[in-house]
């Protein structure tokens with residue numbers, strides 16, 4: 033991997049920013065979008081639900097990470113990567129309480145990993161950079177689903193290569209159900225009125241191949257082609273009055289602001305499950321890695337588009353260079369002349385939610401995380417350094433702040449957190465539900481309430497990092513272990529398969545909060 037000292041890269045980025053600022057003032061008619069106009073002529077692909085076999089109460093899925101060729105209509109055949117296919121992966125689905133197991137074959141030309149974004153699970157099953165699957169090998173993680181119904185996702189996490197692996201197509205949805213979600217009156221027919229929508233932007237070269245252009249733009253490659261589930265210019269036929277959209281920003285760098293014309297989107301769930309109460313939204317900002325479930329209503333016979341409008345990136349030097357001024361259509365809905373009535377939506381009642389609730393007065397530890405120049409708290413990711421040591425059972429407050437006018441987002445593995453406040457203010461309702469990833473407006477302090485319930489393991493860390501994948505690859509990541517109190521002396525960074533000299537003693541940089 034190309035290593036550019038972060039200082040140099042940032043300086044270059046700021047120069048680009050300054051140059052485009054000059055351009056913007058010089059030229060009023062400068063197009064504010066870098067995104068191409070689309071014709072919406074291709075039926076939306078719906079990722080298939082993954083097959084699974086159940087034996088002795090264990091639900092087993094098979095995934096193969098593989099190379100392939102994908103025909104993007106109007107663009108041509110591109111070399112891509114996918115799970116069980118050439119691009120993206122099947123939708124995984126399981127219920128709370130079920131034990132799941134996976135056989136993951138790596139048929140790629142290089143090592144990869146598969147991380148379960150948003151999942152509460154043991155660190156050795158997490159699929160981060162310490163669980164590499166070498167070329168030709170098979171990884172078999174297993175755990176019990178122990179969290180509320182939600183829309184999660186899975187993607188590779190090889191250190192320094194995550195952007196490329198995700199960008200080439202390795203990503204899929206992981207839907208969790210529970211008793212409350214199954215009992216709720218919500219649109220729930222997969223692919224019909226319950227739609228997985230993996231939104232990604234891509235850049236193609238003249239030969240129709242995917243390119244990651246390393247041009248110093250921040251926070252990474254912003255593609256001029258937007259696709260949903262791998263379909264460019266996608267339309268979806270609507271046959272019911274209400275449709276539930278499971279929106280996943282599966283982009284590597286682009287933040288979207290979704291909206292529908294003339295109607296609110298009723299947001300029912302954030303990253304980690306249902307909101308306490310649904311909230312009507314005119315617009316919804318989603319940064320890479322974030323999800324939202326919304327319900328929208330349609331009139332018979334209408335054609336409407338899901339759009340992404342200008343995005344308030346919050347105090348970014350020149351929003352245009354980070355995609356903030358881009359406006360484009362994402363997906364066209366074509367409602368049939370007669371729509372099947374949808375039941376009046378009901379939302380899951382709170383019993384499950386109460387058990388999963390977090391209480392600020394239980395927080396015993398506060399930790400600070402400052403994001404700047406590809407570093408968190410002044411350090412770049414080191415596979416051999418444990419940055420934070422957490423005691424199992426503890427509730428903590430993580431205070432996170434980006435001190436740089438560049439888009440960053442913050443993701444924590446293993447947990448769903450609650451946003452206590454943003455610069456002292458209560459979070460808006462869409463950020464008040466369970467979250468695992470959050471966009472950081474520069475220079476605001478995000479106080480996150482997190483509980484580390486179980487799975488103590490002093491020798492296998494979880495990650496926290498910026499989910500702008502270029503930033504993550506360039507070192508904006510740290511490692512935390514969850515341990516039994518008193519096990520401090522057992523904390524070690526794991527020996528990972530390659531590139532580690534045995535004489536290199538693991539460094540423990542951990543502080544236990546304050």
Ligand code: C2O
Pocket residue numbers: 147149187189321443445495497499
């Ligand atoms: Cu979506 Cu650490 O990842």
Ligand code: CU
Pocket residue numbers: 147148149150443444445446
């Ligand atoms: Cu994750």
Ligand code: CU
Pocket residue numbers: 251439440441498499500503504508
């Ligand atoms: Cu970042």
